[in-house]
Amino acid sequence: MIGYLGVDVGSVSTNVVIIDEKGEVIASRYLRTNGKPIETVQKGLYSVGEEVGDKVQIAGVGTTGSARYLVSMIVGADIVKNEITAHAVAASNVVKGVQTIIEIGGQDSKIIILRNGVVTDFAMNTVCAAGTGSFLDQQANRLCIPIEEFGDYALKAKNPVRIAGRCAVFAESDMIHKQQLGYNIEDIIAGLCEALVRNYMNNVGKGKEILPPVVFQGGVAANKGLVAAFNKYLGLEVIVPKEHGVMGAIGAALLAREATKKTGQTNFKGFNIKDISFKTDSFECNGCSNACEVVQFYENDELIARWGDRCGKWEMSTR
Amino acid sequence: MKISFPHMGHSYIAFKWLVENIGHECIVPPEPSKRTLDLGVRYAPEFACIPFKILMGTYLEVAEKGAEVIITSGGMGPCRAGYYWVMHQYILNELGKDLEIIAFEPPLCDLKDFWRKLHRLRKSGGLSVREFIQVIKTAWEKIKAIDDIEMRSHEVRPYEINRGDTTRALWKALDMIDKANSVKEIEEARQEGLKVINQVPQDLSRNPLKVGIVGEIYVVLEPAANHYIQIMLGEMGVQTDRSIYLTSYTRESAIINREEDIFAVARPYIKEAPIGGHGVNSIGETILYAKHGFDGVVQLAPFACIPEIVAKSILPKVSRDYDIPVLTLFIDEQTGKAGVQTRLEAFVDLLEKRRESKKRERLVV
Numbered sequence: 001m002i003g004y005l006g007v008d009v010g011s012v013s014t015n016v017v018i019i020d021e022k023g024e025v026i027a028s029r030y031l032r033t034n035g036k037p038i039e040t041v042q043k044g045l046y047s048v049g050e051e052v053g054d055k056v057q058i059a060g061v062g063t064t065g066s067a068r069y070l071v072s073m074i075v076g077a078d079i080v081k082n083e084i085t086a087h088a089v090a091a092s093n094v095v096k097g098v099q100t101i102i103e104i105g106g107q108d109s110k111i112i113i114l115r116n117g118v119v120t121d122f123a124m125n126t127v128c129a130a131g132t133g134s135f136l137d138q139q140a141n142r143l144c145i146p147i148e149e150f151g152d153y154a155l156k157a158k159n160p161v162r163i164a165g166r167c168a169v170f171a172e173s174d175m176i177h178k179q180q181l182g183y184n185i186e187d188i189i190a191g192l193c194e195a196l197v198r199n200y201m202n203n204v205g206k207g208k209e210i211l212p213p214v215v216f217q218g219g220v221a222a223n224k225g226l227v228a229a230f231n232k233y234l235g236l237e238v239i240v241p242k243e244h245g246v247m248g249a250i251g252a253a254l255l256a257r258e259a260t261k262k263t264g265q266t267n268f269k270g271f272n273i274k275d276i277s278f279k280t281d282s283f284e285c286n287g288c289s290n291a292c293e294v295v296q297f298y299e300n301d302e303l304i305a306r307w308g309d310r311c312g313k314w315e316m317s318t319r
Numbered sequence: 320m321k322i323s324f325p326h327m328g329h330s331y332i333a334f335k336w337l338v339e340n341i342g343h344e345c346i347v348p349p350e351p352s353k354r355t356l357d358l359g360v361r362y363a364p365e366f367a368c369i370p371f372k373i374l375m376g377t378y379l380e381v382a383e384k385g386a387e388v389i390i391t392s393g394g395m396g397p398c399r400a401g402y403y404w405v406m407h408q409y410i411l412n413e414l415g416k417d418l419e420i421i422a423f424e425p426p427l428c429d430l431k432d433f434w435r436k437l438h439r440l441r442k443s444g445g446l447s448v449r450e451f452i453q454v455i456k457t458a459w460e461k462i463k464a465i466d467d468i469e470m471r472s473h474e475v476r477p478y479e480i481n482r483g484d485t486t487r488a489l490w491k492a493l494d495m496i497d498k499a500n501s502v503k504e505i506e507e508a509r510q511e512g513l514k515v516i517n518q519v520p521q522d523l524s525r526n527p528l529k530v531g532i533v534g535e536i537y538v539v540l541e542p543a544a545n546h547y548i549q550i551m552l553g554e555m556g557v558q559t560d561r562s563i564y565l566t567s568y569t570r571e572s573a574i575i576n577r578e579e580d581i582f583a584v585a586r587p588y589i590k591e592a593p594i595g596g597h598g599v600n601s602i603g604e605t606i607l608y609a610k611h612g613f614d615g616v617v618q619l620a621p622f623a624c625i626p627e628i629v630a631k632s633i634l635p636k637v638s639r640d641y642d643i644p645v646l647t648l649f650i651d652e653q654t655g656k657a658g659v660q661t662r663l664e665a666f667v668d669l670l671e672k673r674r675e676s677k678k679r680e681r682l683v684v
Binding site: 081085122311 | 349350352481483484486487547550631632634635638644647657658661662664665666672676
C-alpha cells in the first residue's frame with residue numbers, strides 16, 4: 001500500500017501521521033516535544049514505522065510546525081509548509097465546505113477563514129499566549145487535575161465565575177483570588193474556559209466574519225469545557241474532527257501527496273533513522289556587525305546544512 | 320560638538336555626512352541590536368512602545384561613545400511619540416548622562432523654535448548661511464540616492480537567483496553613496512550603485528506578488544525593528560513597497576507621496592482625522608495600495624500602539640471593500656523571527672492561491 005507521511009513539530013507536541021492515498025489516517029503518534037525536536041521525531045518515526053512495517057510504502061513526506069525546517073532535514077521532506085496552510089488543508093479535507101477554523105495548540109492560537117475552499121484571511125496570536133494549551137496545562141497542574149479531565153469539571157459547573165482572560169498572569173491571579181474566596185473548582189474552571197474563549201474572540205478573532213461550518217482543532221479541542229464555551233459564545237455547534245490533535249501533520253501529509261504527484265519521487269530517508277546521529281551546533285559570524293548566529297547541522301558527523309545567516313554566505317541548501 | 324541621532328535604516332549615511340560637514344563630530348548610532356534592546360528595556364517605562372525602548376537603548380549606546388548632543392524629531396498631535404524626546408532627556412539626566420537632546424518640532428508648529436535650533440547648529444559648526452544651505456541640499460541628495468537604491472533593491476530581490484546577492488549588492492551600492500562628497504559625486508554613485516544592483520543575476524520569468532508595507536513610522540523605517548521584513552518577503556519572492564521613505568513625499572512616482580491624498584481616501588472610514596501617529600495613514604495607504612493593484616498589505620504596529628490599534632480595527636472593512644488581504648504584525652521585544660516567518664509564509668500562500676483563483680475566474684468569464 002502507498003502511504004504519505006506528515007510530521008508536525010510544535011512547541012509542545014510532535015505529531016507523526018501516515019495517511020493512505022484517499023487521505024485516511026493509517027497510523028498516528030502524538031508525542032511531547034519536551035524541547036528535543038530531533039530525538040522526539042526519531043522516536044516517533046521509528047514507532048510509527050514499527051506499526052506499519054512493510055505494509056506501507058512511503059511515497060511522500062511533508063513537515064510543518066515551528067521546527068519544520070530542522071525536521072525536514074532529518075526525515076528528508078518533499079515539502080515544508082507553515083502550519084496555517086497545513087491546518088487549512090487538513091480541515092478542508094475532513095469537513096467539506098468549512099468556512100472557519102479555530103485552532104488552538106501549545107503556544108499558538110489561530111483563526112483561519114476560508115471561502116469556496118480558499119484561505120481568504122487568518123490571524124495568529126502575536127504577543128500573548130493566554131488561552132493556549134501550555135497555560136491550560138499549567139493550571140491543571142496547579143489544581144492537581146489531570147488535563148484530560150479538565151473539560152469534565154467545566155461541564156459540571158452551574159455558575160461559571162468571571163475570570164480575567166486578557167493575560168495568562170492576570171487570569172491566574174484572578175483564579176487564585178476566586179479560589180481563596182471559596183468558589184467551587186468546577187465554576188472556576190468553567191469560568192476560565194469562558195475567559196479563554198472571550199480572549200480568543202477578542203484577540204485573534206477580532207473583525208473576522210465567522211460563518212459555519214466551524215471546525216475546532218488542535219490539542220486543546222480535546223477540552224470539552226472549551227468546546228462548550230465556544231458553542232455558547234458563537235451560538236452554533238463547532239465541529240471537532242476525530243483526529244483534531246494531529247490535523248497539522250495530516251495537512252503536511254496531504255500536501256506531500258500533492259507535491260510528489262508532480263515529481264513522482266520522494267526524499268524520504270526511511271523510518272529507521274533512530275540510529276543516525278543528528279547534531280547541531282552554532283557559532284557567531286563576525287563577518288559584519290550583524291553578528292548572525294549560524295546553526296550547523298550534522299548527520300553522522302557530516303555537515304549537511306547551515307542556516308541562520310542573514311546574508312546567505314554560510315547557507316547550504318536548507319529547503 | 321559630538322552629535323548623534325536615532326538609527327533609521329540606512330539614513331545614517333546621509334546624516335553622518337551632514338553632521339560632519341556642518342563642522343561637528345558625528346557619533347554614528349549602531350544598528351539596533353539585542354544589546355540596544357536590553358538597555359532600552361531596562362531603563363524605559365514598561366508600557367512604552369518598542370520605538371521608545373529602541374531609541375532609549377540607542378541613546379545610551381551613543382552616550383558611551385561620547386556623544387554630547389542627540390538630534391531627533393518632536394511631533395504634535397495625539398500620539399505620545401511627540402513627547403518621547405522629553406522623556407528620554409529626563410531618563411538620561413536621571414542616569415547622570417551628560418547628553419542634550421535637540422528635537423526639531425514640525426516648522427509649522429513653532430517656526431521660531433525651529434530656526435533657533437538650526438541657527439545654533441550652524442553657528443557652533445562655523446558655517447555661513449550660504450554654506451549651511453549648500454550642505455543641507457547635498458545631504459538631501461544623499462538621502463534621495465539612498466532611498467532610490469534601497470527601493471531598487473526591493474524590486475530586484477524577488478528575482479535573484481542566489482539568496483543574498485541583492486542584499487550584498489545593496490551594501491556595496493550604499494558604500495559608494497557613503498563615499499560621495501558632492502552633488503555630482505552623489506549622482507555618479509547613485510548611477511553606479513543602481514547598476515551594481517541591476518547586475519545581480521536574475522530569473523525574469525518569475526511573476527512576483529506585490530505587497531505594500533504600512534504602519535508606524537519607526538518600525539516601518541528600521542529593518543532591525545521589523546525583522547528585516549522587506550528582505551524576508553523579498554527572499555520569499557515578493558516585491559515590496561513601503562509607505563514611508565524619508566523622501567517619498569517629494570516623489571511624483573511614489574505610490575504614497577502626499578499626505579493629503581492619504582487623508583482624503585481614508586475619510587470615508589475615519590472622519591475625525593488625526594488619531595495620531597500614522598493610524599490614518601495606515602488606512603489610507605492600504606486603500607492606495609489596493610487601487611494600484613497590489614496583492615496584499617502588511618501592517619506593522621508596535622505592541623500597544625493606540626493609533627495602529629484603531630487602524631487595525633478599521634482595516635477589516637477596508638480589506639472587504641477593496642478586496643485586499645491585510646496582515647497585521649505586532650512588534651515588541653521578541654527577536655526570534657520564526658513566528659514572523661510562519662505568518663508571512665502563510666500570508667504569501669494565501670495571496671498566491673488568491674491570484675490563481677482570480678486568474679481562473681477571468682478565464683471562465
